[in-house]
Amino acid sequence: MDPDAVKSTLSNLAFGNVMAAAARDYQKELLAQGKSQASSSVNQEVDLDELMDDPELEKLHADRIASLKKEAEKREALKKQGHGEYREVTEGDFLGEVTGSEKVICHFYHQEFYRCKIVDKHLKTLALRHVDTKFIKLDAENAPFFVAKLGVKTLPCVILFRKGIAVDRLVGFQDLGGKDDFSTKTLEALLIKKGILIEKKEDADAEDDGNHDNRRRTVRSSLNPDSDSD
Numbered sequence: 001m002d003p004d005a006v007k008s009t010l011s012n013l014a015f016g017n018v019m020a021a022a023a024r025d026y027q028k029e030l031l032a033q034g035k036s037q038a039s040s041s042v043n044q045e046v047d048l049d050e051l052m053d054d055p056e057l058e059k060l061h062a063d064r065i066a067s068l069k070k071e072a073e074k075r076e077a078l079k080k081q082g083h084g085e086y087r088e089v090t091e092g093d094f095l096g097e098v099t100g101s102e103k104v105i106c107h108f109y110h111q112e113f114y115r116c117k118i119v120d121k122h123l124k125t126l127a128l129r130h131v132d133t134k135f136i137k138l139d140a141e142n143a144p145f146f147v148a149k150l151g152v153k154t155l156p157c158v159i160l161f162r163k164g165i166a167v168d169r170l171v172g173f174q175d176l177g178g179k180d181d182f183s184t185k186t187l188e189a190l191l192i193k194k195g196i197l198i199e200k201k202e203d204a205d206a207e208d209d210g211n212h213d214n215r216r217r218t219v220r221s222s223l224n225p226d227s228d229s230d
Contacts, residue, residue: 081134083131105159107156107157116155118180123187150166162196
């Protein structure tokens, strides 16, 4: 058999296989485009009026409105009990204040103590953020009965109450690094850990976003090493 003829035959067969494969790929692409256009056409034909009249969507909307209304009513009720602000109370009012709410933070302070003023600043900020918890302060000099009853010996002293019962306390700044320059966020995290405050959802989301950004920066750094390392 002529070698040149064999080569020509094999070449024609290879070319034919390539063309056949290309034809199959082109056919698949046309089918995919047809399905995509059909799907797009179906989506465009959705009647928005019918969607708005959907009973499940209406129920979700009604449930959301009811939830927001309930939350607003709860906040108003708590504000009437003295929540949402950082207030000073007297020894005569103290018992009613700590038994009148489920969660109460009370700062026993002295007017002349600088560290008590630092605590005041942070608690005032937290009171606005955490309406579920009541924030109050009591002048230790003018409340000798409760100072003795609760064993308050060092100021500032922040006592945490649940249903009128003292469950925990912060004495001085020993749980806050022992320094005066701790942040409100640091105190907030400690009170959340002790269960007297509830972590805000936006804070958790922000932390997740921050971790995600850090991971992206780490990956980017590993892909682009410093030129100084050469």
